Amino acid sequence: MRETYGRLLPEMRLGDLAGKLIVIEGTDGAGRSTQIDLLRPWLEELGHAVVDTGMTRSPLAGEGIRRAKEGNNLGRVTQALFYATDFVDRLENEIVPALRAGFIVLTDRYIYSLMARAIVRGMDPRWIRSIYSVALKPDAVFYLRLGIDQLLPRVVFSRGFDYWESGMDLYPGHDMFDSFCSYQAALLTEFDRLSAEFNFQMVDAAADARTVCVHLQHNILQLLERDSRKNFMSRLYNDSTTAPQPALQEKAPDRAKQPADATLFAVANPASTPPSNGNGHHHAAHHGQ
Amino acid sequence: MEIGSGVRIGPFEVFAPLQPAVSMVRHYGEHHFPGRLIVVEGIDGSGKSTQLSLLHKWLESKGYGVVFSEWNSSPLVKDTTKHGKKKKLLTPATFSLIHSTDFADRTERSILPLLKAGAVVLCDRYVYTAFARDVARGMDRDWVRELYGFAVKPAIAFYFRVPLETAIHRLLDGRDGFKFYEAGMDLNLADDSVESFRMFQGRILSEYEKMIPEFGLTVVDATLPIEVQQAQVRQIVKAHLDKANELRVQA
Numbered sequence: 101m102r103e104t105y106g107r108l109l110p111e112m113r114l115g116d117l118a119g120k121l122i123v124i125e126g127t128d129g130a131g132r133s134t135q136i137d138l139l140r141p142w143l144e145e146l147g148h149a150v151v152d153t154g155m156t157r158s159p160l161a162g163e164g165i166r167r168a169k170e171g172n173n174l175g176r177v178t179q180a181l182f183y184a185t186d187f188v189d190r191l192e193n194e195i196v197p198a199l200r201a202g203f204i205v206l207t208d209r210y211i212y213s214l215m216a217r218a219i220v221r222g223m224d225p226r227w228i229r230s231i232y233s234v235a236l237k238p239d240a241v242f243y244l245r246l247g248i249d250q251l252l253p254r255v256v257f258s259r260g261f262d263y264w265e266s267g268m269d270l271y272p273g274h275d276m277f278d279s280f281c282s283y284q285a286a287l288l289t290e291f292d293r294l295s296a297e298f299n300f301q302m303v304d305a306a307a308d309a310r311t312v313c314v315h316l317q318h319n320i321l322q323l324l325e326r327d328s329r330k331n332f333m334s335r336l337y338n339d340s341t342t343a344p345q346p347a348l349q350e351k352a353p354d355r356a357k358q359p360a361d362a363t364l365f366a367v368a369n370p371a372s373t374p375p376s377n378g379n380g381h382h383h384a385a386h387h388g389q
Numbered sequence: 390m391e392i393g394s395g396v397r398i399g400p401f402e403v404f405a406p407l408q409p410a411v412s413m414v415r416h417y418g419e420h421h422f423p424g425r426l427i428v429v430e431g432i433d434g435s436g437k438s439t440q441l442s443l444l445h446k447w448l449e450s451k452g453y454g455v456v457f458s459e460w461n462s463s464p465l466v467k468d469t470t471k472h473g474k475k476k477k478l479l480t481p482a483t484f485s486l487i488h489s490t491d492f493a494d495r496t497e498r499s500i501l502p503l504l505k506a507g508a509v510v511l512c513d514r515y516v517y518t519a520f521a522r523d524v525a526r527g528m529d530r531d532w533v534r535e536l537y538g539f540a541v542k543p544a545i546a547f548y549f550r551v552p553l554e555t556a557i558h559r560l561l562d563g564r565d566g567f568k569f570y571e572a573g574m575d576l577n578l579a580d581d582s583v584e585s586f587r588m589f590q591g592r593i594l595s596e597y598e599k600m601i602p603e604f605g606l607t608v609v610d611a612t613l614p615i616e617v618q619q620a621q622v623r624q625i626v627k628a629h630l631d632k633a634n635e636l637r638v639q640a
Contacts, residue, residue, distance in 0.1 A: 109482045110527035160478045161487065164469030174465065175497030177539050178490055182466070185486040192480050230535040234482065 102199075105211075106233035109192065114236075119199035121236060122320060123210040126244030127287055128265045129254045130305040131312065132208050135244065138313045139320070143204055148324075151198040154208030158189035169264060176269070180218040184231050187214060191235065199236075211235045212298060216290040220283070221270060240323050242316055243295055244305035248284055255280070424504030425633060426541055427626060428515035430597065431549035432590050433571065434556030435611045436618070438513050440549065443619045444626060445511055453509045453630075456499070460514035463494035474570055481526035484570070488519055489536050500541060509630075516540045517548075517600055525592035526576060545629055547622060548601060549611035553591055557583070 102114045124132045136152050143150050156162040165182050168174045174182070198205050211232040218228045246254075255261065261276040263269075267283025268276065295302065303315055427444070429437040441457075448455045461467060470487050473479045479487070503510050516537040523533045560567070566582040569575065573589025574582060600606060607625060609618050 107529050107532055109480075159476075160473050160483055161469055164466065164472070167468075168465045171465070173498075175494060177497055178463075178465065178493040181486060181490040181493050181536075185469075185483055185490055188482045188486055189478070189480075192482060193478075224538070227535065227538050230532065230538075233532070 103237045104233065105229075105235050105237060109188070109234050112192070112196065112234075117196065117199040117236075119201065119203045119205060120240075120323065121195065121199060121205045121207070121238040122323070123207050123212075123238045123241040124244065124316075125209060125212050125241055125291075125300065126305060127246060127251065127284060127291065128262075129251050129258075130244040130246045131309060132244055134309050135313060135316060136206050136208055138309070139206060139316060142313075142317060143206075143320075149201075149203045150206060151194065151203045152206040152208065153190050153194055155183065155213070156186055158186040158193075160189040161186040172263060172269070174269070176218075176221040176223065180214070180221070180223055180228060181231075183214050183217075187211065187232075188234065195236070207238075210238060210241070212241070212291070212294050212300075216287050216294060219290050220267070220286045240319065241298060241300045242303050242319070243291065243300035244303050244312065245288075245291070246305040248281060248288065250306045251284060252281075422504040423507035424510060425630065426500065426504060426510045426512065426543040427545045427547075428512040428517075428543045429547045429549065430514060430517045430606065431551065431611060432553075432556050432593055432597070434559040435549040435551040436559070436615065437547070437549040437611070439615065440547070440609070440618055440622055441511055441513050443615075444622055447623055448509055448511075448626070454507065455509045455511060456503050457511045457513070458495050458499060460512075460518060461488065461491050463491040463498070465494045465498075466491040474568075477569065477575070479570065479575065481523065481528050481575075484526065484575075485519065485523040485528050485533060485536065488523075492516070492519070492537070493539065496540060504541065512543070515543060515546065517546065517597070517604065517606070520600060521593045521596035524596050525573070525589060544633075545625060546604065546606045547625075548597060548606040548608050549618075550597075550608050551611035553587060553594060555612060556590065557587065 102117045104112075104114070108114075124135055126132050133154075136154075140150050140152055156165045161182060165186060168178075168182060195205050195207070215225070215228050215232060219225050255265075261280055263276075265283075266276050266280035267286075268274075268279050271279040271282055274282065294300070301319060303312060305312060307315075429441045431437040445455055445457060461470060466487065470491060473483065473487060500510055500512070519537060520530075520533055524530050561583070566572075567586045569582075572582045572586035573592075574585050576585075576589065578588040579585040597606075601608060609621060611618065
């Protein structure tokens, strides 16, 4: 049965949440939304109903947070709690009902980003963990990791520096560049710490988007095959796929244990491919490409 | 006292020791800011706002720099709360969180800096309101206390104790019924707003009673004449401020 991180909200029933909760985490510019845009149609083609959600999208608090951030006078505790309000609104009214209806929920960031941001801003880690103890444990957390050296060109040559992404509220004396580097480095350190604690599956986000996507698809299929509705689903996959096995495959487990800056999924060695369970998921992995 | 995940409540002047960003909260406990925080609590219709307003006038006449802060009044957050109430979007959890967000903004923006600056800060409702209401709505008691771990502990917290029926009579004197969330209509306790109010506020009262020893609330009998209550309040405040002044002279 599904679990929370320790505390249960009133009227939150966990018994019948049949769907899957898949988290895409990572720092700013790691390509999270690109991946979700690729994964959603792929999953729908396979016959899964998908809901995607992300920070500040709640009907209750999204607009309020955007307004508050415009003024640059949003305090650190206030900021942490405003985001918690937004998260819990989406948890109760979007994520849980979707899981109950059997949807796959793809979420762009989850409590981990919120905890990292708050901790980097000096909040007591025990305090922020206590607040998010009401969150559901997801089925998988994919952490798209990007070092600062790789992140910088993406930011500089696309959207430029943003006040909040540069942590200017934390380092008011710095210029945007220095502030950005200090802030993102602090976030990365915190993410790496959370990664071990919450069992993230590490993904090298420096690779091109297609490669990252193939990796994610492979792991998501493994997750879906463990589903209790497996027999039904494997029929579905066999029906919908005819393509040969994809060239890119690698072992999914043990990702989180590798050093953070290692090449996390090099060219696949077919010999090291985990045995297929014969219900055609590799075909499916190739299907959306 | 240790609760839940180990956030300390009690021996500190603040509810929990947050780290660097709000470390000034701890310094308030350790070094004593020159300001003083005085709060009033009680259910709707207990007369606490009347008493606080009279105290405000008196303190000003004595030459203190006094600032007033009201529950649910943050310029950054209150529109979101209003939006949530109007559209009935709030669950017990988000009701709790959006009010803590409002309180956080007032703490960071005004309460804390004003206490540092030496003001007497008067709050109409404080964290105890959240503890009472949120738990009455079914939230976990420890979770709500930890949520407000960043709050400054008040010098004096008055609790205006009043029987439920007295409060209802006072409130209904000027109007027909109660607002949706005020009456706890979101909990589906009763169809009628007055009946729902009675049941919901009954739960809140019992939470307040438990908090009197837990947080050392100063109880005022809110059925007494206004003048008698105010005389008691002023006496208690005066004793506290005299003592604070003595300490300052010695230091």
